[in-house]
Amino acid sequence: MERRNVDILCVQETRWKGSKACSIGAGFKLFYYGVDSKRNGVGVVLKEEFVRNVLEVKRVSDRVMSLKLEIEGVMLNVVSGYAPEVGCELEEKERFWSELDEVMESIPTGERVVIGADFNGHVGEGNRGDEEVMGKFGVMERNLEGQMVVDFAKRMDMAVFNTYFQKREEHRVTYKSGGRRTQVDYILCRRGNLKEISDCKVVVGESVARQHRMVVCRMTLMVCKKKRSKIEIEKKTKWWKLKKEECCEEFRQKLRQALGGQVVLPDDWESTAEVIRQTGRKVLGVSSGRRKEDKETWCWNEKVQDTIQRKRLAKKKWDMDRTEENRQEYKELQCRVKREVSKAKQKAYDELYTRLDTREGEKDLYRLARQRD
Numbered sequence: 001m002e003r004r005n006v007d008i009l010c011v012q013e014t015r016w017k018g019s020k021a022c023s024i025g026a027g028f029k030l031f032y033y034g035v036d037s038k039r040n041g042v043g044v045v046l047k048e049e050f051v052r053n054v055l056e057v058k059r060v061s062d063r064v065m066s067l068k069l070e071i072e073g074v075m076l077n078v079v080s081g082y083a084p085e086v087g088c089e090l091e092e093k094e095r096f097w098s099e100l101d102e103v104m105e106s107i108p109t110g111e112r113v114v115i116g117a118d119f120n121g122h123v124g125e126g127n128r129g130d131e132e133v134m135g136k137f138g139v140m141e142r143n144l145e146g147q148m149v150v151d152f153a154k155r156m157d158m159a160v161f162n163t164y165f166q167k168r169e170e171h172r173v174t175y176k177s178g179g180r181r182t183q184v185d186y187i188l189c190r191r192g193n194l195k196e197i198s199d200c201k202v203v204v205g206e207s208v209a210r211q212h213r214m215v216v217c218r219m220t221l222m223v224c225k226k227k228r229s230k231i232e233i234e235k236k237t238k239w240w241k242l243k244k245e246e247c248c249e250e251f252r253q254k255l256r257q258a259l260g261g262q263v264v265l266p267d268d269w270e271s272t273a274e275v276i277r278q279t280g281r282k283v284l285g286v287s288s289g290r291r292k293e294d295k296e297t298w299c300w301n302e303k304v305q306d307t308i309q310r311k312r313l314a315k316k317k318w319d320m321d322r323t324e325e326n327r328q329e330y331k332e333l334q335c336r337v338k339r340e341v342s343k344a345k346q347k348a349y350d351e352l353y354t355r356l357d358t359r360e361g362e363k364d365l366y367r368l369a370r371q372r373d
Contacts, residue, residue, distance in 0.1 A: 002026050004203055006216060007047045010080035010116030014041035019059050023048075031067060033059035042080045058106075064099045068111075074221045077107050081117030086145060097148060104156045112196075112221065115158070115188040118212070121145025122182060123160055130154075132191065135164035139172050139183035153188060161187045161200040161217055171201045177211045185215050196220055237277065238284040247284065255279045299348035304340045311337050 001009055011030075017037040024030050027048045034041030040062040046054070046069075055075075056068040066079040081100055084092045100115075107113055124142030127134045133153035142150075153160055162172065162183065174185035187200060200217035208214075241247040258275050300308075311333040318326040355361040 001028060001045060001047075004206075004214070004216065006214075007050060008078055008114075009045040009214075010078065011043045011045060012041070012080065012082035012118040013039075014043045015039065016041050016043070021057075031057055031065070033062060033065050035062045040082060042082050044078055044080050058103065060099050060103060061096075063096050064103060066103050071221060072223045074223055075108075075111035076221065077111055077113045079103060079113065079115040079117070081115060081119070083117065083119045083121065083145065083148075085120050086143070093145075093148070097152060100152065101155070112193055113158075113188075113190055114219070115186075116215070117188070118185050119145065119149045120184050121147075121149050122184065123149055123163060123186070127163065133158065134160040137166050137172060138163045139169065139181070149186065157191050158188045159191045159194055161189065161197055162202075162215060164194075164197075165200050167201050170204055174202055174213050174215055175211055176213065185212060187215055187217050189219075196222055235286045235288070237280045237286055239280060241284045251279065251283045254283050299345045300341070301344050304337070304344050307333065307337050307340045 001007075011032075014032050014034055015037055016032050016034045019033045021029060021031045024045070028045050029048060029051050030043050030045050031054075032041065032043030042063060042065050044065065044067050046067075050069060050071070053069045053071055054067055055070055058066045058068075060066070063082045063084075064079070066077055069076045069078065079100075081096075083096050104113070122140045122143050123134060123138045123146040124140060125136070125138045127136050127138075130150055133150060149160065152158070162174075162185075169181075172183055173181045175182045189197065196219055198218045198220065200215070203214045203216055206214055242251060255276065258279050259272075311330070314326070314330040314333050318330045356365050
């Protein structure tokens with residue numbers, strides 16, 4: 001990993017019994033799980049700088065485990081898997097895919113997922129009929145185990161990276177023993193994140209594993225900028241309602257009750273002021289904390305707002321039932337909203353210009369000039 005500049009590595013057939021994490025030297029840490037020291041076992045190796053980013057470790061079985069990391073606000077789930085060999089019982093294979101399905105279903109759709117696994121199957125060369133989940137650059141012909149990989153990718157909306165990049169066969173073969181040259185190790189991720197992968201190939205020339213070769217991919221996480229939250233205006237008590245005689249009288253009565261029926265205010269002003277403020281909030285109410293008018297909607301009238309509400313309902317209806325009739329209704333209301341907004345703006349501007357031409361409108365004119373300045 002140090003020589004090839006690999007930050008995260010999924011390993012299989014570790015054959016280490018236990019459920020631990022340990023440093024393995026050169027600034028790398030191994031998270032592993034196994035139940036038998038003679039077979040199976042999976043793990044994930046991280047560069048030490050990413051260890052502090054680990055939020056969760058799920059050790060499902062000696063064939064499936066996952067890590068959740070947070071990198072610059074992006075949630076990245078790394079899954080290491082080791083599928084049963086071709087000669088294993090069907091029940092064992094179904095158990096593995098069931099465990100992998102459960103792991104995927106537990107990950108929110110908005111989070112990144114990368115699966116590095118020895119699937120012990122051939123997805124095959126070519127992608128006719130499966131273009132949405134794999135490329136054309138596989139190896140050999142597809143077998144039953146490879147079909148399971150493709151079905152899983154379709155089921156979970158994943159893509160098999162190895163097959164998207166045109167490489168020499170030497171850089172596609174992941175398992176080499178004697179005269180056998182096959183592709184059984186794969187890297188998968190969500191189809192929506194394909195643009196984050198710039199390269200994927202097999203590393204040739206490493207002698208750590210005698211038969212299996214390391215598959216590496218270059219992934220650049222796209223960090224979305226956080227939108228600025230709107231500054232909330234402080235919620236104010238509606239003291240201006242005291243101009244109304246009925247509100248003023250109700251406020252007096254409630255305040256006397258809060259002060260215990262006293263006519264003269266107590267000497268402790270801080271506690272008295274707090275009682276007055278609380279009574280004011282209860283009787284008069286408080287503002288919403290939002291601006292009265294948005295700069296984009298200052299000219300909207302009731303007709304425009306009613307049309308927009310109907311358009312929103314039509315959009316929800318189309319999202320739930322994607323029929324041509326619902327789509328047409330939504331498109332018509334979109335056009336109607338644009339027309340109504342245009343009419344409302346024109347009317348508001350006409351009224352503004354008419355008012356500014358009058359003697360009373362001079363003050364508004366100077367006010368607008370000061371705001372502009």
